[in-house]
Amino acid sequence: MDVKEETMAAFELFDARKQASTIEVAELPQASVLVPLFVRSGKIHTLMTQRSEQLRVGAGEVCFPGGKRDPSDKDEVHTALREAHEEIGLLPGDVHVTCKLLPIISKNAIIVTPVVGFIPESFLAHPNPAEVSAVFTVPLDLFIGPTASPKATLVPSLSFDFVEPHTGARYHIWGLTAMVAFVVASIALKTKAEGHETFNA
Template sequence: MTVSLMNDTFAGPDWARQLQRRLADAGRRQGGRETGDHTLNPELGPYARWNGPPRDAAVLIGIVQRDGGPNLILTQRTGHLTSHAGQVALPGGKIDPTDSGPAEAALREAEEEIGLARERVELLGNLPTYLTGSGYRVVPIVGAVREATPYRPNPDEVEAVFEVPLDFLMNPANHQKLSREWQGHRRYFYAMPFGERYIWGVTAGIIRSFYETVIR
C-alpha cells in the first residue's frame, strides 16, 4: 500500500498538484490537529523542557524531482552551534516579527541557510503543527523545488546540504522507534539512519508526520 500511494502521489509531471491535493484533503480531515514529540511520550507532555509558552518556528519540506525520483532536502548543522549542533535538520528556524507567517519564515530561512532562492519554491501546503520537547511550535511547510541550483550552505549554521530519496523516507520499515533515559523517564523518538547521516529526533518526527499525512 505504501509503495502504491508513493507512486500515485509523486508519479508523472503533475506530481506537485497531486501532493497539493493530498495535503489539502488531509488538512480538512485533521481539522487543526497538532502532533509532536509528546505523541510517543504522552506522560511527558508537549513541552518536556520548557515552562513558558511555545516559540513559533517553521521548516521547509523541500521536494526536488530527480531522475531517480523525488528527494527531500536536508542539512547537517555545524558543530559549534549552541543547540542541536551537528544534527540533521530541515531548513528553517524561528518566525521573526517581520515575517508574514510560517511560509515566509521557512522560505527566508532556506535562503539564508542553504542559498535556495524563494522564487524556486512552489508552496503546496503544510503539515500539522509539530510541538517539540524543547518548547517550539513548528509549522512544516511543503514546497516543490523547481530548477534547483547548487546549494550554498551558510558556514555559520550549515556544514552540509544533502538529499535523501523519498522512497527511503516514506518506507515505514526505515522508521526506527528508539528510546533513551531522560530525567527518570524512558523517552521515545524516531530515527531514520541513511548512510553516514543519522536522521532522528524532531526532524525524523516531522518526516514521520509527512508519511502519516500524505502516504499512509
C-alpha cells in the first residue's frame, strides 16, 4: 500500500460512523471541522486556515475549516464539507471522507466533530475574506514532534508554532485545533507520543 492507503486504513479503526453513539448532545450546539489531508513528496500534510481579524469570535486564530451545524445539514460530515466549501472553496466532491472521529466538547460548550478526509494535492484554496485571512499547509509530523508537549498551566493544553517556509508567516496553533491535529497525527502516523494526554480544549 502507498502512504495514502496506509493512512486511510489506520483511520478505519477510529471511524465513529461505524460505532453506536452513546453521547448525548441534544442540549448543546453542534459543529464540525474538516481535517483535510494530502500526500506531498511521500509525506502526509494537512491544510489549515487563519480566521479573519474581522470576526467577533476567535479573530486571527488558526483552525481547520468548519463551523456550526445548520438545520438543513444531513449530518456532521455534511456540516464539515459545507463549511469547507464556503470558507476556502473546497468542493465536497473533491474530498474523500476517511473517518469521522468522536466529538469533542469545546471550551465554549460546543460539540465539535472532527471529520478527516483526503483532498487532491493540487487543490488551490479560494478563501472567503469575510471568514478566512490565510490558508496554509503543515506537515502532519509537526504535531507529534518535540514541540508537541502540554504547557504547564492549570488546564493542560497543546500548542505548536509553525513558520511557513515560503512566506515566513508565523502561526500559533493551540486549543481544540491543536488537540485535533495531535490526535489525527498520532493515528495517521501510528505514533504513540509518550507523556501526552488527550483532553477537552
